[in-house]
Amino acid sequence: MSIDYNQTIPNNVDLATDRSLQRALEQWQPGFIDWWRELGPVGSQGHEVYLRTAVSVDPGGWAHFDYVKMPEYRWGIFLNPPAADPKIHFGEHKGQPVWNEVPGEHRANLRRIIVAQGDTEPASVEQQRHLGLTAPSQYDLRNLYQVNVEEGRHLWAMVYLLHRHFGRDGREEADAMLHRHAGDPNNPRILGAFNEKTPDWLSLYMFTYFTDRDGKFQLSALAESGFDPLARTTKFMLTEEAHHMFVGESGVSRTIQRTCEVMKASGVDAADKLRALGVIDLETIQRYLNFHYSVTIDLFGADQSSNAATFYSAGLKGRYGETKLDDDHVLKDATYPILEVANGRIAEKQVSALSSINERLRDDYIRDSVAGVERWNRVIEKSGIPFRLQVPHKAFNRKIGSFAAARVSPDGRIVSEAEWNAGVGNWLPSDEDRAFVASLMGRVVEPGKFANWIAPPAVGINRQPASFEYVRFG
Numbered sequence: 001m002s003i004d005y006n007q008t009i010p011n012n013v014d015l016a017t018d019r020s021l022q023r024a025l026e027q028w029q030p031g032f033i034d035w036w037r038e039l040g041p042v043g044s045q046g047h048e049v050y051l052r053t054a055v056s057v058d059p060g061g062w063a064h065f066d067y068v069k070m071p072e073y074r075w076g077i078f079l080n081p082p083a084a085d086p087k088i089h090f091g092e093h094k095g096q097p098v099w100n101e102v103p104g105e106h107r108a109n110l111r112r113i114i115v116a117q118g119d120t121e122p123a124s125v126e127q128q129r130h131l132g133l134t135a136p137s138q139y140d141l142r143n144l145y146q147v148n149v150e151e152g153r154h155l156w157a158m159v160y161l162l163h164r165h166f167g168r169d170g171r172e173e174a175d176a177m178l179h180r181h182a183g184d185p186n187n188p189r190i191l192g193a194f195n196e197k198t199p200d201w202l203s204l205y206m207f208t209y210f211t212d213r214d215g216k217f218q219l220s221a222l223a224e225s226g227f228d229p230l231a232r233t234t235k236f237m238l239t240e241e242a243h244h245m246f247v248g249e250s251g252v253s254r255t256i257q258r259t260c261e262v263m264k265a266s267g268v269d270a271a272d273k274l275r276a277l278g279v280i281d282l283e284t285i286q287r288y289l290n291f292h293y294s295v296t297i298d299l300f301g302a303d304q305s306s307n308a309a310t311f312y313s314a315g316l317k318g319r320y321g322e323t324k325l326d327d328d329h330v331l332k333d334a335t336y337p338i339l340e341v342a343n344g345r346i347a348e349k350q351v352s353a354l355s356s357i358n359e360r361l362r363d364d365y366i367r368d369s370v371a372g373v374e375r376w377n378r379v380i381e382k383s384g385i386p387f388r389l390q391v392p393h394k395a396f397n398r399k400i401g402s403f404a405a406a407r408v409s410p411d412g413r414i415v416s417e418a419e420w421n422a423g424v425g426n427w428l429p430s431d432e433d434r435a436f437v438a439s440l441m442g443r444v445v446e447p448g449k450f451a452n453w454i455a456p457p458a459v460g461i462n463r464q465p466a467s468f469e470y471v472r473f474g
């Protein structure tokens, strides 16, 4: 499964043996490069960036680090090797061999799943395109660019499947990926969170912590797919996704650490006084957390969904950790608890497990998210500061599902419109919060220097020091 870098499009799928596919993808490629130049990171075309590139899909040692100009990054098509005796693990086809070609009856649904995933990848690059202008350090700038080029590669992963397996309409969908744009009122990206702005670096860290983690859970569910090319490509994408979540977790952690250092050194804990000292108060960090968490959990879709049930029963999209779950993997008679509003309160009810596949994935996601928030709390605890961050109730600030019409406080109470209006300034970032965070954003370009509001990382990338020259500006 070694990667052939002698090709125009690096790949480990023997692209050279399928001339018409190769030609079609080579025709899509210049449009992708144009898109990168127009809507990728602003002002970055001439920079040489210390980036990792995949050299093989073997676990461990797949990455090679070197200086690369991003428009020359070797975006390619990398699939994990097939399993020894690959079988479908769930749904009505459980126990049957996996599909290497798209079954006719599942074609429309598979295309829909692949397009929805693929659309998020370039969307996040577009959302983050201005951030390089206000990077708090070279180290952080390099991490942003690494995430951006890998999201570009994730688009390649989905576009390959569309071109290889979906004929003419697959090619049309691949073209449309470059024509929808994040936040474009006339032709927006498919999912809401991917049309929001990522205006500052605290937003970026929250996005890569929470929203790239949505990516982890969606990809994990697709990595179980009976359509083996989808399973194999998403398995490799997951290895890249881990770095994106690291950027988020460590970025928020370093922001908290710096705030706590200043709180301790100055003896100040009032938000306005801390702001005057140029760091982000923990209350504002909590409001950003509330926003990104609630917007992201909407991405899992409605609590009960007949589409999700169909995708599962058909063997197209599994559950998180499917093979490790101890049940029949068919779920015909199984139930699952969901929440709903009943008599003015939030109450649990048991519903069909098949119809609540989305909710289950959201709950798995929530467990994973909370673990990192606890790691952030340990940074605060170590400073001896009596403050705890927490994720809001899953009904808070929802736009999709059974809570979309309800007003729910972060602690999970149904509140009146008046109470919501009185509380929302403490629960979600206000315009003033965003303006303050924006006011801290300034460009720090000297190696080893960091903006005042964020602590340096404990270690650099690829065991380089934090003071390493991660970007050679061109």
Ligand SMILES: [Fe+2]
Residues within 6 Å of the ligand: 121, 150, 151, 154, 215
């Ligand atoms: Fe991605």
Ligand SMILES: [Fe+2]
Residues within 6 Å of the ligand: 151, 212, 215, 241, 244
């Ligand atoms: Fe990602």
